[in-house]
Amino acid sequence: xxxxxxxxxxxxxxxxxxxxxxxxxxxxxxxxxxxxxxxxxxxxxxxxxxxxxxxxxxxxxxxxxxxxxxxxxxxxxxxxxxxxxxxxxxxxxxxxxxxxxxxxxxxxxxxxxxxxxxxxxxxxxxxxxxxxxxxxxxxxxxxx
Amino acid sequence: xxxxxxxxxxxxxxxxxxxxxxxxxxxxxxxxxxxxxxxxxxxxxxxxxxxxxxxxxxxxxxxxxxxxxxxxxxxxxxxxxxxxxxxxxxxxxxxxxxxxxxxxxxxxxxxxxxxxxxxxxxxxxxxxxxxxxxxxxxxxxxxxxxxxxxxxxxxxxxxxxxxxxxxxxxxxxxxxxxxxxxxxxxxxxxxxxxxxxxxxxxxxxxxxxxxxxxxxxxxxxxxxxxxxxxxxxxxxxxxxxxxxxxxxxxxxxxxxxxxxxxxxxxxxxxxxxxxxxxxxxxxxxxxxxxxxxxxxxxxxxxxxxxxxxxxxxxxxxxxxxxxxxxxxxxxx
Numbered sequence: 414x415x416x417x418x419x420x421x422x423x424x425x426x427x428x429x430x431x432x433x434x435x436x437x438x439x440x441x442x443x444x445x446x447x448x449x450x451x452x453x454x455x456x457x458x459x460x461x462x463x464x465x466x467x468x469x470x471x472x473x474x475x476x477x478x479x480x481x482x483x484x485x486x487x488x489x490x491x492x493x494x495x496x497x498x499x500x501x502x503x504x505x506x507x508x509x510x511x512x513x514x515x516x517x518x519x520x521x522x523x524x525x526x527x528x529x530x531x532x533x534x535x536x537x538x539x540x541x542x543x544x545x546x547x548x549x550x551x552x553x554x555x556x557x
Numbered sequence: 558x559x560x561x562x563x564x565x566x567x568x569x570x571x572x573x574x575x576x577x578x579x580x581x582x583x584x585x586x587x588x589x590x591x592x593x594x595x596x597x598x599x600x601x602x603x604x605x606x607x608x609x610x611x612x613x614x615x616x617x618x619x620x621x622x623x624x625x626x627x628x629x630x631x632x633x634x635x636x637x638x639x640x641x642x643x644x645x646x647x648x649x650x651x652x653x654x655x656x657x658x659x660x661x662x663x664x665x666x667x668x669x670x671x672x673x674x675x676x677x678x679x680x681x682x683x684x685x686x687x688x689x690x691x692x693x694x695x696x697x698x699x700x701x702x703x704x705x706x707x708x709x710x711x712x713x714x715x716x717x718x719x720x721x722x723x724x725x726x727x728x729x730x731x732x733x734x735x736x737x738x739x740x741x742x743x744x745x746x747x748x749x750x751x752x753x754x755x756x757x758x759x760x761x762x763x764x765x766x767x768x769x770x771x772x773x774x775x776x777x778x779x780x781x782x783x784x785x786x787x788x789x790x791x792x793x794x795x796x797x798x799x800x801x802x803x804x805x806x807x808x809x810x811x812x813x814x815x816x817x818x819x820x821x822x823x824x825x826x827x828x829x830x831x832x833x834x835x836x837x838x839x840x841x842x843x844x845x846x847x848x849x850x851x852x853x854x855x856x857x858x859x860x861x862x863x864x865x866x867x868x869x870x871x872x873x874x875x876x877x878x879x880x881x882x883x884x885x886x887x888x889x
Contacts, residue, residue, distance in 0.1 A: 463816050464788070467809050484873060494871035498853070500878040502819055502868070505848050506812060506841070508882060509750065511759025519878040549759055552805040 421475035421541040423450045425534070426465065428458045430488040431523045432480030438527030446534035450478075458482070458519075459492030463503045466517065470550035476516045476541035480530070483521040493521070512549045515540045560666040560733050563611040566637060569663060569732065570609065571602050573635055579661050580632035583619050585610045591687040592673045596622055598634075612689050613709050616670035618827050620645035621780040627659040634660055639667040640736060641716070643727045644823035644859030645780035650727070651862050652821070654783050664728035666736065668692075669709070669717030674835060676712050680705040716826025716839065719743040726860055743824065744847050747840055766807040768834040775828035775838050781818035781858075788813065815841035820849060820866040823859040852876045 427433040433454050439446060455461055458481025469477045479500060481493040500519045508514045518537055522530050570582045586597035587610045594614045599605045619636045623646075626634060638646055643664060650657055676696060677684060683699035695704040721743060723736020750758055776782050776789065789796060789810065796806060815822075815838075824846055828838040849856055853867045853875070 464809075464813055467812065471805055471809070491871065494873070494875065495868070497875050497878060498868055498871055501852060501876055501881045502845055502848055503812075503816060504878050505881045506816065506844060508755070509758065509844050510762045510808060510812070511755045511757070513755065514882055550805060550808065552803060554802065 419542065419545070420447075420449050421538060421544075421546075422473055423447070423476045423478065423534070423538055423541060424469040424474040425450050425452045426455050426458070426461050426477070426479045427452050427522075428481045428488075428493075429454055429456050431482040431486070432520075432530065434524035435480070435522045435526050435530040438524065439531040440527075442527050444527060444531035446531040447538040449538060450534050457487065457489055457492040458496040459487075459489070461496065461500075463499065466503065467550070470516075470547055471552040472555050473547075473551070475544070475547040476518075476537060478518045478520060478533070478537050480520050480522045480533075483523055486523065513544050515544055516547065560668065561611075563609065565732060566611050566665070567605055567609050570599070570605050570635060573661065574602060574605070578633060579635040581626075581630070581634045583622065583626070583634060583636040585615045585617070590684065592671075592676070592684065598626065612687075613671040613694065614673065614687075616714060616827075616830055618642045618645055618778075618780055618825050620649055621778070621783065623655045623660055624649065624783050627655045630659060632659070635663065636660055637663050637665050638725065638728065639665060640723050640725050641667075641720070641823075641825045643725045644722070644857070645825050646727045646859070647862050648821055648823050648859035649780060649783065651859070651864065652783070662728045662730075664725035664731040664735070666723070666733040669713040669720065671709055671712045672714040672830070676707060679707055679712065714826065714830055715837070716824075716829065721824060721857075727862070743843060746837075747843050747847050750840065750844075762808070763804060765836050766811055767804060768836055769807045769811070770834060771806075771810065772833060774831045774833065776814055778827045778831045779814075779818060780823070780825060780827065781821045782814075788817070811838070811841060815845060818842065819845040820856070820868040821858050822846065823857070848881070852881065 427436060436452055458479055461479055466477050481496055482488065484493055487493045504517050507517060520533050522533060573579045574582060582599040582605060584597060584599050585594045586608050588595045592614045594610050596617045596619060599609065619638065620642050623636060646662065649655060680696040681698050681700060684696055685699055686697040688695040692709045694707050694709060696707055697704045719741045720739055721741045722738040724738050725731060725735055776787065788794060796809060822842045824842060826839050832838055849867045856867050
């Protein structure tokens with residue numbers, strides 16, 4: 414019997430105006446990043462409600478990364494500043510509850526940073542893979 | 558000893574009612590037992606004289622009740638506010654949840670309210686009668702011949718041991734003298750948890766949160782939770798009101814509940830008081846308050862009407878989410 418190699422499932426919330434285009438650029442430039450990164454496009458990083466992050470974990474994600482415009486570059490002027498505060502508090506709370514802090518990350522990636530996007534995803538996937546499966550925030554009912 | 562007695566409050570309520578200043582009075586009515594004193598609205602002098610109760614179990618924060626009661630009410634309502642309640646009162650005013658003109662607020666001094674579960678720990682189950690004499694209470698139980706005497710100071714609610722302020726931040730009239738903002742040790746327990754390893758913290762919270770029945774009492778009583786429709790009422794959310802099916806839902810509910818009041822929570826401690834399972838919910842709220850104080854500067858919700866909550870505000874120099882743990886480690 415073949416033992417399947419463990420591959421983490423990663424959900425990336427990407428801002429329509431920067432990181433999503435950054436992912437596109439990474440593709441155009443033929444840069445490799447893990448196929449296990451599932452991108453969800455959001456109109457602004459600020460659209461991401463803390464519940465989205467938890468529900469991604471519930472549905473089987475092993476890591477969740479949120480990519481937005483660099484502070485100061487938000488398409489809507491200030492959305493990512495709010496994101497920054499919210500996520501700082503949420504991640505701190507997840508850590509407080511004993512959930513591995515490497516499973517969540519916020520990264521600022523602009524539309525011109527295809528290389529940064531690929532590098533970030535590679536690095537994040539590697540970190541999450543080293544943590545193994547998400548056991549602490551899993552919902553067994555959502556397992557196939 | 559409660560510095561204010563039932564007689565003072567009853568006199569005040571009746572005189573304001575008779576003068577026509579207020580048309581209704583928020584007070585406490587006796588419940589099934591001596592310890593489950595229930596918030597109630599009084600409109601007649603007779604009712605107040607007969608049924609108004611004030612003792613060491615009057616912990617309920619009236620601020621949130623004002624939202625529903627003042628909406629279709631013609632005239633003023635008298636409300637008695639302890640110092641901790643006045644912060645919630647201000648916070649609700651900041652959020653425009655009720656009309657200040659419709660409320661006559663009387664600040665009352667408070668030395669802390671009793672926690673019935675602590676009383677039961679000492680006196681045992683089957684509490685049938687509780688008599689107050691000064692700051693002592695005589696607890697009669699079904700299973701013991703002699704009443705047990707307990708000092709009020711020994712069975713206070715957790716929030717009262719860590720009282721953050723005896724100062725009333727909002728009132729029309731004050732009974733007694735105003736207190737001071739206190740140096741409380743309310744973040745000590747949070748710091749203790751932060752100093753644990755992630756595995757220990759996970760085990761602690763798994764144990765605590767698995768007690769949750771999803772009765773939603775913490776949400777329903779919370780003065781900051783005043784949305785008319787809650788995310789947990791949404792049938793499409795998948796986490797609609799129901800018993801938590803597994804450990805994920807428990808964590809989800811409590812993280813989101815605490816997050817939704819982050820920056821607006823005045824740390825009134827009602828959530829922990831009403832929890833039938835005695836889950837230390839205040840530790841979740843205080844973690845957010847502690848983080849906010851540390852990252853975005855000291856902020857006490859409700860201290861000033863109109864202050865801007867930290868989560869609807871920002872500066873360009875805020876801490877990055879990946880850096881929050883570095884700060885935490887330095888302080889640990």
